[in-house]
Amino acid sequence: DIQMTQSPSSLSASVGDRVTIACRASQGISNYLAWYQQRPGKVPKLLIFGISSLQSGVPSRFSGSGSGAHFTLTISSLQPEDVGTYYCQTYDLATFTFGPGTTVEIK
Amino acid sequence: EVQLVESGGGLIQPGGNLILSCEGSGFSFTDPWMAWVRQVSGKGLEWVARIRSSAAGGTKTYSTAVKGRFTISRDDSKNMLYLEMRRLKTEDSATYYCAWEVPEGAFGYWGHGALVTVSS
Numbered sequence: 001d002i003q004m005t006q007s008p009s010s011l012s013a014s015v016g017d018r019v020t021i022a023c024r025a026s027q028g029i030s031n032y033l034a035w036y037q038q039r040p041g042k043v044p045k046l047l048i049f050g051i052s053s054l055q056s057g058v059p060s061r062f063s064g065s066g067s068g069a070h071f072t073l074t075i076s077s078l079q080p081e082d083v084g085t086y087y088c089q090t091y092d093l094a095t096f097t098f099g100p101g102t103t104v105e106i107k
Numbered sequence: 108e109v110q111l112v113e114s115g116g117g118l119i120q121p122g123g124n125l126i127l128s129c130e131g132s133g134f135s136f137t138d139p140w141m142a143w144v145r146q147v148s149g150k151g152l153e154w155v156a157r158i159r160s161s162a163a164g165g166t167k168t169y170s171t172a173v174k175g176r177f178t179i180s181r182d183d184s185k186n187m188l189y190l191e192m193r194r195l196k197t198e199d200s201a202t203y204y205c206a207w208e209v210p211e212g213a214f215g216y217w218g219h220g221a222l223v224t225v226s227s
Contacts, residue, residue, distance in 0.1 A: 001171070034213035036152070043204065043220065044144075044152060049213035087152055091212025094168040096142070096154035 002026050002092050004099035012105045019075040021102045023088030028068045032091040035064055035073045038101075039084040047086075048073065080106055109133040109216045111205050116221030123195050127221050129188040129205030136186040137161065140208040143179060143190045145201035146220075153201075155179075156190065157208065173199075195225045 003026040013019050023033070035048040046055045048064035051071060061076040075082055083106055088099040115127040127143070142157040156179035159166045167179050178191040188205050202220040209215035 032212045034211065036214075038152075043217045044214075045217075046209070046213055046215050049209060049215070050211035053211070055215065089152070089213065094157070094166070095170065096144075096157070096212065098152040098154065101151045 001095065002029065002090055002097050004088055004090060004097050006086075006088060006099040006102050008102060009100070010103040010105070012107045013078050014107045015078055015080060017078045019078050019082075019104060021073045021086055021088075021104075023066075023071045023073070023099050025069040025071075025090055029090045029092060033064070033066065033071050034089045035062075036087045036089065037082070037084050038087065039081075042084075044087065075104075078104075078106070109207070111207065111216060111218035113203065113205055113218045113221035116203065116223045118224045118226065119195055120227050121195060121197055121225055123225070124191070124193045125195060125223060127190040127192070127203055127205075127223070129190075129218055131186045131188065131207075134207075136181075137183045141179075141181060141188045142206045142208055142214060143188075144204045144206050144214065144217075145199075146204070147201045155203070158188070192223070195223075197225050199223065200225045 005024045007022045031050045033051045036044040038044045052064045063074045085101045085103045110132045113129045140159045143155040156169045158179045180189045204220045205218045206214035207216040
């Protein structure tokens with residue numbers, strides 16, 4: 001099974017800061033990489049799929065990049081409503097694996 | 108508007124059985140590949156099971172943690188997704204979300220979740 005790791009596990013940044021979250025897979029995963037936001041007490045929300053495709057309705061300050069086994073979620077200008085936990089997720093051989101999550105707070 | 112509404116959660120003793128349901132609306136239920144994802148309170152997301160559309164063969168896959176105990180199924184005529192959970196363990200306690208799989212193996216739509224508590 002593919003294992004996913006994320007770094008950092010948590011971060012604190014100021015409003016307007018550029019924030020980067022890294023996700024690493026235990027092996028190459030082609031295009032099957034998604035990012036989710038889960039605000040406190042809320043349902044997970046898909047932000048990015050296929051490494052870099054923005055889900056409909058998601059603000060353009062969110063972007064995804066990477067290839068092989070190394071991927072990045074970037075928030076270009078952190079907003080108060082971006083507080084929450086962010087998960088990467090992959091799909092391989094009909095199974096799905098989530099990363100452990102990165103908690104984002106406002107400084 | 109796409110809506111997924113789970114039901115059937117509750118308190119169940121270890122070793123017991125429970126069936127979760129998920130009703131979909133606002134879309135053609137025959138098309139999507141559907142899944143169950145769970146989350147222990149305060150912890151991360153864990154994929155549980157997935158079922159392809161009937162047109163794609165209805166193939167079912169399960170996580171190692173639930174294989175042999177849980178069964179995913181769907182009734183497209185009723186717009187319903189199910190998760191039959193047997194021989195429940197305390198570690199199965201979680202909020203269970205049904206989700207609609209979109210291209211590239213991502214989950215584009217989520218229900219609000221059903222809480223399952225396995226405890227004596």
